[in-house]
Amino acid sequence: MKNLIILLTLVFVTPLIAQDLDTELRALLKTHSIEPLKKERDLTSPLFDLGHRLFVDNRLSGNNNISCRDCHHPMLGTSDSLPLPIGEGGEGIGTNRRMGTGAVIPRNAPHLFNSGLSNKEVSFWDGRVSYDPLTKTFQTPEPAINGANPTRPEIAKALSSALAAQAMFPPLSHEEMRGQPGSNEIADAKTNIEAWDLLTERITDDQVYMDLFKKAIPGISKDKINFGHIGEALAHFQANRFAVTNTPFDKYLAGDNSAMSDAAKRGAILFYTKAKCVECHSGNNFTDNKFHNIAIPQVGPGKEADGNDKGLYAVTGKEEDLYKFKTPGLRNVSKSAPYGHSGSLKTLLRVVQHYQMPMRSNHHYEGGYRNLPYALEVDWKNMNDRLRRLDPLVPRMGLPLDGMEMQDIVTFMEEGLTQQGM
Numbered sequence: 001m002k003n004l005i006i007l008l009t010l011v012f013v014t015p016l017i018a019q020d021l022d023t024e025l026r027a028l029l030k031t032h033s034i035e036p037l038k039k040e041r042d043l044t045s046p047l048f049d050l051g052h053r054l055f056v057d058n059r060l061s062g063n064n065n066i067s068c069r070d071c072h073h074p075m076l077g078t079s080d081s082l083p084l085p086i087g088e089g090g091e092g093i094g095t096n097r098r099m100g101t102g103a104v105i106p107r108n109a110p111h112l113f114n115s116g117l118s119n120k121e122v123s124f125w126d127g128r129v130s131y132d133p134l135t136k137t138f139q140t141p142e143p144a145i146n147g148a149n150p151t152r153p154e155i156a157k158a159l160s161s162a163l164a165a166q167a168m169f170p171p172l173s174h175e176e177m178r179g180q181p182g183s184n185e186i187a188d189a190k191t192n193i194e195a196w197d198l199l200t201e202r203i204t205d206d207q208v209y210m211d212l213f214k215k216a217i218p219g220i221s222k223d224k225i226n227f228g229h230i231g232e233a234l235a236h237f238q239a240n241r242f243a244v245t246n247t248p249f250d251k252y253l254a255g256d257n258s259a260m261s262d263a264a265k266r267g268a269i270l271f272y273t274k275a276k277c278v279e280c281h282s283g284n285n286f287t288d289n290k291f292h293n294i295a296i297p298q299v300g301p302g303k304e305a306d307g308n309d310k311g312l313y314a315v316t317g318k319e320e321d322l323y324k325f326k327t328p329g330l331r332n333v334s335k336s337a338p339y340g341h342s343g344s345l346k347t348l349l350r351v352v353q354h355y356q357m358p359m360r361s362n363h364h365y366e367g368g369y370r371n372l373p374y375a376l377e378v379d380w381k382n383m384n385d386r387l388r389r390l391d392p393l394v395p396r397m398g399l400p401l402d403g404m405e406m407q408d409i410v411t412f413m414e415e416g417l418t419q420q421g422m
């Protein structure tokens, strides 16, 4: 008898439950207007080849010792597996990277998945590079390319997104790529523009690059190429190479109910309801492209002398922007641990636990990292200020999620939002 009940349950009830999940999830996706992403990608054009070559080329660093790929490696989820990267002068890749003569960079290297979407108008954790597509103007740390009347209009004109403008800044950072003053002529350049010009010359002195530039930008000549063209090519490569549009969730969106497991579906339903994730990770690319203070533990050297990092506030100077950082997109996020702007959260489960109980996540912070190449100090001093200003969309006293529900949300990200073989 007992076996018969189990059998009947399996045959009749299980498909019903599964069907209920689909009905509920599809209704939620409709309510939130979630639609499939466009799938066209350019992986073959000369501009793509040019961007690819630049992305992996050490010559964009002053001392020829680091490339974009060292911190955004495709094998490491377009990041570097470390909470915080080690800049130029460091040795090795990923968790094998050692300090050498390098410095610890104060923020986590973000993943670049779907950066063509999430970085179109605003880039960096604190949005210090932005682009207004209506007026076709930029705001960046370099005034010469900013606003309606830039003093170097030919550079601004070569750029068509925040992602492209962003790419011009890692090579200017002495710690990330440029090298310390005295170590090379680019590090010693008096202005950003001079550093860009010297780097451009390095690249265009190479005939292989000149041939690619001529194919990618018809009619261009060596004296007309500036660092904006290099930024634009890097952006084109990243936007296409790291476009993620074929996850199980995408197949599900296209109509295939069998593309995701029940656990992932339950996680997705929680994501759009009780767990409130959709309040910020909204839209087709799981980000509102806005800034929020979710009060993750602050670790590492920080952007300020006392280990603090005030996020968007450092760009706008507005008190309401204290500790706000940009909402990251979530496709393939399972590949780019650890998480958050300071890299303080080691796993996706740890991220969800943080939202479930932000106070505990901070007060009892334990990184859980082993064998890191550097010590990871915790900024206890500003912790309460950070928590006090927590975004009201994240309940201070936490979310009513049990262990099983948190695991389902993780499964949604790990399984549903991950494209194999990227």
Ligand code: HEC
Pocket (backbone or CB within 6 Å): 055, 060, 066, 067, 068, 069, 070, 071, 072, 085, 086, 087, 088, 105, 107, 108, 109, 110, 111, 112, 115, 118, 119, 122, 123, 124, 125, 126, 163, 166, 167, 168, 170, 171, 175, 176, 177, 234, 326
């Ligand atoms: C030393 C490590 C390192 C190197 C080298 C490096 N990056 Fe990054 N990258 C980072 C860090 C750290 C951030 C976040 C900094 C911040 O937001 O303040 C970042 C941010 C970005 C972002 C913004 C992503 C987002 O979602 O806002 C893009 C795009 C990017 N890098 C592309 C590049 C490119 C292109 C290059 C090569 C020209 C490069 N990076 C070189 C560490 C590095």
Ligand code: HEC
Pocket (backbone or CB within 6 Å): 110, 111, 271, 275, 276, 277, 278, 279, 280, 281, 291, 292, 293, 294, 295, 296, 325, 326, 327, 328, 330, 333, 336, 338, 339, 340, 341, 342, 348, 351, 352, 355, 391, 393, 394, 409
């Ligand atoms: C109030 C807006 C908001 C809500 C609600 C929210 N997030 Fe976030 N999320 C962010 C922001 C902003 C960051 C980056 C913050 C930082 O690094 O300081 C982030 C970071 C993350 C990260 C790390 C991504 C990375 O690349 O490092 C994951 C994963 C994540 N959120 C998942 C979730 C899940 C799951 C939920 C629901 C339980 C959720 N978020 C709810 C805004 C939000």
